Amino acid sequence: MMTRRILQLLIGLAMYGVSLAMFIRAGLGLDPWDVFHQGLAGRVGLSIGTVVVIVSFLVLLLWIPLRQRPGFGTLANAVLVGVFADVGLALIPEFSHLGGQIGMLAGAVLLNGIASACYIGARFGPGARDGLMTGLARRTGWSVRNFRTGIEAVVLATGWLLGGSVGVGTVVYALAIGPLVQLLLPWFTVPVRVMPAQARSGSAGPGQPAPELSSAEPATVDPAGR
Numbered sequence: 001m002m003t004r005r006i007l008q009l010l011i012g013l014a015m016y017g018v019s020l021a022m023f024i025r026a027g028l029g030l031d032p033w034d035v036f037h038q039g040l041a042g043r044v045g046l047s048i049g050t051v052v053v054i055v056s057f058l059v060l061l062l063w064i065p066l067r068q069r070p071g072f073g074t075l076a077n078a079v080l081v082g083v084f085a086d087v088g089l090a091l092i093p094e095f096s097h098l099g100g101q102i103g104m105l106a107g108a109v110l111l112n113g114i115a116s117a118c119y120i121g122a123r124f125g126p127g128a129r130d131g132l133m134t135g136l137a138r139r140t141g142w143s144v145r146n147f148r149t150g151i152e153a154v155v156l157a158t159g160w161l162l163g164g165s166v167g168v169g170t171v172v173y174a175l176a177i178g179p180l181v182q183l184l185l186p187w188f189t190v191p192v193r194v195m196p197a198q199a200r201s202g203s204a205g206p207g208q209p210a211p212e213l214s215s216a217e218p219a220t221v222d223p224a225g226r
Contacts, residue, residue, distance in 0.1 A: 005122045005190050009073050010080070012118025012188075015111055017049070017084025018092075022108035024048065025092045026101045029167025031174070032156035033129060039162025049086030053079055059128040066135035071125020078128055105169050112173075113180035114188075120181070121188035 023030050030038060033055075034048075041051040056078035060070060095101045120126075126134060133151060137144040160166045 021088025039164030073124025
């Protein structure tokens with residue numbers, strides 16, 4: 001089971017990075033965080049993959065006052081998505097005609113949904129950005145949805161002002177990725193490890209707590225981001 005989880009995590013993160021490259025090559029707009037990454041990369045003269053890695057670790061610093069603890073998947077996410085985004089950009093050509101752009105966009109959304117379900121389902125911890133949102137929600141009592149909306153609105157506006165790509169792809173991603181990941185997640189979620197007492201009894205009875213994840217398997221509450 002551990003081998004499957006690690007492979008699923010690494011494959012999922014690799015696919016996520018490649019899907020980011022596909023969004024860029026489609027040229028029809030990026031998701032909010034990647035609008036910010038692209039705009040910042042253009043300003044500082046670094047590759048977008050490098051910027052993704054740097055921003056991930058800067059966001060992780062914000063976990064400290066929230067008392068969030070990163071999992072193995074959190075750290076792998078922070079490094080590998082950016083690396084594979086640059087690999088994808090080196091291998092995937094640009095498209096100059098609309099048909100190719102639309103096809104690339106559709107493929108990017110689908111691959112991103114599969115990638116998200118893979119790495120979330122591996123249960124190795126949320127990505128840096130999702131962890132920030134869930135940590136803020138836990139500490140303040142506000143909803144994750146409110147924090148997600150507010151933070152992504154800020155990074156989208158900032159990225160657009162920096163020159164990041166906003167377009168129909170931004171809207172398509174916002175509308176499609178949540179339902180797509182929700183549909184795919186049951187296929188990729190590694191079964192929860194049952195506590196020994198519950199394993200002997202078969203299942204939790206009335207008034208007993210439900211099976212829990214081990215400390216190495218924190219759940220992710222938001223399926224649509226990293």
